[in-house]
Amino acid sequence: MKKRIIALSLISMLILASCSSKQSSTPETTAAETTTTEAVTETTAEVTTEHVTAAQNEVGFEGMTEVRANTVKEGEYHISVDSSSSMFKIADCILYVKGSSMNADIIIDSKSYDALFMGTEDEAKKADESERITYTTNDSGQSVFSVPVEALDKEIQCAALSAKKQEWYGRTLVFRADSLPMDALLTRGYTECSSLGLEDGEYTADVTLEGGSGRASVASPAKLIVKDGNVEAEIVWSSDKYDKMVMQGATYLPTITDGHSVFIIDVLGFDYKMPVGAETTAMSEPHMIDYTLYFDSSTIKKCE
Structure with missing residues (x-):
């Protein structure tokens, strides 16, 4: 009888030990599963496609009107291009x-890219390889893609073939007419300073800045200085980090006044988006940014 009791006791102890072992192993298994899940999540994040990770930029501007070849003088021009993909x-x-x-x-x-296709991403995937636009390399080692341009100031679809992933990614491009020289257009899209009949003296006019990240601004109205038919404008930036402005090959340097970079620049014309470049020192190294300035002739007032 005693032997039977001892045997039953031993069996009970073994069963309890077994249960205890199974219960303690459960958290370890769960932890392992959690670790695996986290690893999968991290791996998924790392391979997230460019569609998700690439920041999307706005292209063009409100009220764009297409500019076709027959309205532009024949020639060669360095122009700005908006891209929807960073x-x-x-x-x-x-x-x-x-x-x-x-x-x-x-x-x-x-x-980064082996080829371009002038069309959508889906069209690029279905197109014959002969329709791909491959690149050449210039003397600086840069990739050069020669593409047709249907019109300036028009949203144009373009797909780019990733060299690494061999996948097509869609972009929207706008070739900017406002970055052309003033005399490039066969039809005048601006108001000439001389046509305004301004006498020598000081005036003000509303000015609108576009371009860059949108965080910078300039004071409006701006002061105008008219002398012998030429018009200059005082451009007061919202920051003192601008150390240079460039326009039509001319370079302008600032004075720093009350925490603002102040430039005196030539006004090439009114009622159009006048292209200018401004170099900022706010980044780790100086960086030239493309902007436009729009001087509204209807707001010109003579200073008292």
């Missing part, structure tokens, strides 16, 4: 106008 960075663009057609060399610093 991953598709255009270092420079050279526009070629001849007859009724326009073409452009899109210049990219990296070798």
